[in-house]
Amino acid sequence: MRHTLHARITGLPVCPELTRDTIPRSRDVGHFLSVTGTVIRTSAAKVLEYERDYMCAKCRHVFTVQADFDQFYIFVPPVACPNPDGCNSLKFSCLAGGCQPAACRDFQEIKIQEQVQRLSVGSIPRAMLVVLEDDLVDSCKSGDDVTVYGVMYQRWKPFYDGTRCDLELVLKANNIEVNNQQAAAALLMKDVQKEFEDFWNIYKYDPIAGRNQILLSLCPQVFGMFVIKLAVAMVLAGGVQRVDSSGTMIRGECHMLLVGDPGTGKSQFLKYAAKIIPRSVLTAGIGSTSAGLTVAAVKDGGDWHLEAGALVLADGGLCCIDEFNSIKEHDRISIHEAMEQQSISVAKAGMVCKLNTRTSILAAANPKGQYDPNEPLSVNVALASPLLSRFDLVLVLLDTRNAEWDHIISSFILEDRGLPAESASVWSLEKIKAYFSVIKRLQPQLSEEANIILTRYYQLQRQSDGRNAARTTIRMLESLSRLAEAHARLMYRQIVTIEDAVMAVSVMECSMQGGALLGNVNALLTSFPDDPCQQYQIQCQMLLEGLNLPLLLQKEMDRQAR
Structure with missing residues (x-):
């Protein structure tokens, strides 16, 4: 019990000067530090012998020697026999029997690298080794953002023939925290969820307008491009991962x-999306x-x-x-x-x-x-x-000549950096991050009506004369269900409705060259609609009539009227 008990230190709130975002230098040797970085390599867990018993060849005195961490765990016996009777013999032998369980511990080395977003201009991220022992072994994996608490040591590198002896800086960990799990847990607090539930209650009778409000906050430095922002939001929300009857895992993540x-x-x-998702x-x-x-x-x-x-x-x-x-x-x-x-x-x-x-x-x-x-x-x-x-989606952005659009864009960039059509209360980056963390916990299920729409659209694409063989494979049907689930998540729902299926099909139509149902849409020149509800109704009518589903169209129009 004595060998496996550890005091783990965390926080260091009273010592901000001991907190490091960059790799420590030699002046930090011997100090207890907190270092933040990203794990880029983890070695295999090994068994480390840190104690060994020796016996004096003359007086048969048995004594214990600790492995020297600075010498890469080499055992260095004392110069003379430590027997208090004053033997002073210079000959010792290691007791047979190998490593005793009590004298061994788990051991692993990981490599952490400075986080790029915290570096100064023009810096290249550096890396350093961290030594984990006992219960800290396998507590993190490659890609994790971690905070390591421990003592800085100088250590001799292992000796090899023909190479010079070098010192390296190593952090011997006392504690390690994985930050990305903490961040996700902190965001999913009850008050944050309550805030989003209140938001959707306001837009209870016009949910499409609520969704557009969120889309306005995505990449606000880019004007318009409504279809692209909707598609990016659906990819970031993602579908539901499932396992079929044969045990094969079907991915829930969307690719675009x-x-x-x-x-x-x-x-x-791409840069904005990388900021949102941990x-x-x-x-x-x-x-x-x-x-x-x-x-x-x-x-x-x-x-x-x-x-x-x-x-x-x-x-x-x-x-x-x-x-x-x-x-x-x-x-x-x-x-x-x-x-x-x-x-x-x-x-x-x-x-x-x-x-x-x-x-x-x-x-x-x-x-x-x-x-x-x-x-x-x-x-x-x-x-x-x-x-x-x-x-799942391949969107083509063509920079075609359009005098009206060029005028709108130039006034957005040069004059007031915002237009009445898009002026609204934009969510902060932190709020967007929190929202996508919350909705990823939802597990929306496809409804019967949504299934009919997606299946009918898939069949129509397969039978089309000008179909793209690379895109209209069975993977397309899986993509449609993923996108419909992603839109349901975006709308904060547990059931995939007709509305979600229609939006999934319309985004897929934009990604197919020369869509048969909506015509040619240049995704680059799509602006946010003034009346989202009316635009959805027109879209829904075109798609469901094109798919020959009059009963579903009537049902959806009745719901809209209510």
């Missing part, structure tokens, strides 16, 4: 690809390899370790990939399994394992030269059909 001309605000949406990773395709996106095998000392790439670090969050078409072809293939099966199978350096990548992917790509609407999407973006079919 934004294809568009330069200067259409694609990167703005455990987000933002990367650009031009500098990403398959090892950087999936997992890299790194040799450190004598051992091989797996270092998490962008998709593993974003497990349970969001991975934003800019310049998606700049990733090399053979590196892009490694994403296939991560997107659909939500895992990465690794067979590197003798390590065979499977890592989870339960993440939504929000990607942006530029077309190959001038976008040609008459050519299929796979030709315009130079992406293969297997990859395109894995995206």
Whole structure:
């Protein structure tokens, strides 16, 4: 019992000078510090022998020696026999029997890196080793934001032939806290949920207007682009993960690809989305390899370790990939399994394992030269059909000439940075974060009416003459149900209604080239409607008439009238 009891220290409220957001320096050696960072590597848990019994060869005196942490856990016996009778012999032998259970403890090393958002301008994030022992082992995983409390030590690196002896800074942990779990728990307080319930009570008879109020707060620096903001909100809300009768897991996370001309605000949406969702990773395709996106095998000392790439670090969050078409072809293939099966199978350096990548992917790509609407999407973006079919939504942003729209945008940017059509009480970033954390706990179920609409639309797309073979696969039906569930979450509902199914179909229509039901919609030039309810009614009528569902249309119109 004495060996396993520990006093864990947390908080350090009276010592702000001992709190570090950046990697400590040599002047901090010997101090008890609190260091914040992101875990980028975790080694395998090992058994560490920290005590060993020796016996004097002359007087048979038995004494215990502790492993020297500064010398990389090397046992350094005393110079002479410590027998109080004054033996002073110089010969000792280690007692046989190996490591006793009481003299061993669990041991693990992790590597933490400075958080990018806390760095000063032009800085490259640095990393340091943290040593975990006993119950702290396996308390965090790659991608976690952690606060580590512990003492800074200087430690000799292991000695190898032909290399110089170096010192390294190591933090010996006394306690470790995983911050992303705390943040989620803190946001889901009763008063925050009460605030959102009150908000929806105000918009009880006009929920579409309430939803548009939330969408106005998404990426407020970009004017208009109503369809894009709705699609991004649905991807961030996500669908419900389920397991079918055969035990196969069907993913709930949505993936979206934004294809568009330069200067259409694609990167703005990626950066904003990464701020909202915890455990987000933002990367650009031009500098990403398959090892950087999936997992890299790194040799450190004598051992091989797996270092998490962008998709593993974003497990349970969001991975934003800019310049998606700049990733090399053979590196892009490694994403296939991560997107659909939500895992990465690794067979590197003798390590065979499977890592989870339960993440939504929000990607942006530029077309190959001038976008040609008459050519299929796979030709315009130079992406293969297997990859395109894995995206739930592919929205095309074309920078077409439109004098009226150019005038509106220029006045928004140059004059008052806001227009009457979009002036409303915008939610703060913290409130948006809290809202998406709360709605991710909802588990909406598809209603019978919603099922009929989604199935009928899927059948219509499959039978269409000009269908895109890369997009109209069975995955499209799964995408529709995910989007309908995501819209129900966005509307703070437990049941997927006709309204949610209609909105899922209309967003999918915008993502299909030359939609048969709504006509060609340029998502870039869509502004927020003055009368959301009326716009929804027109949309609903067009879609349900096109799908030949008069009974559902009548039912929905009666509900709207009430």
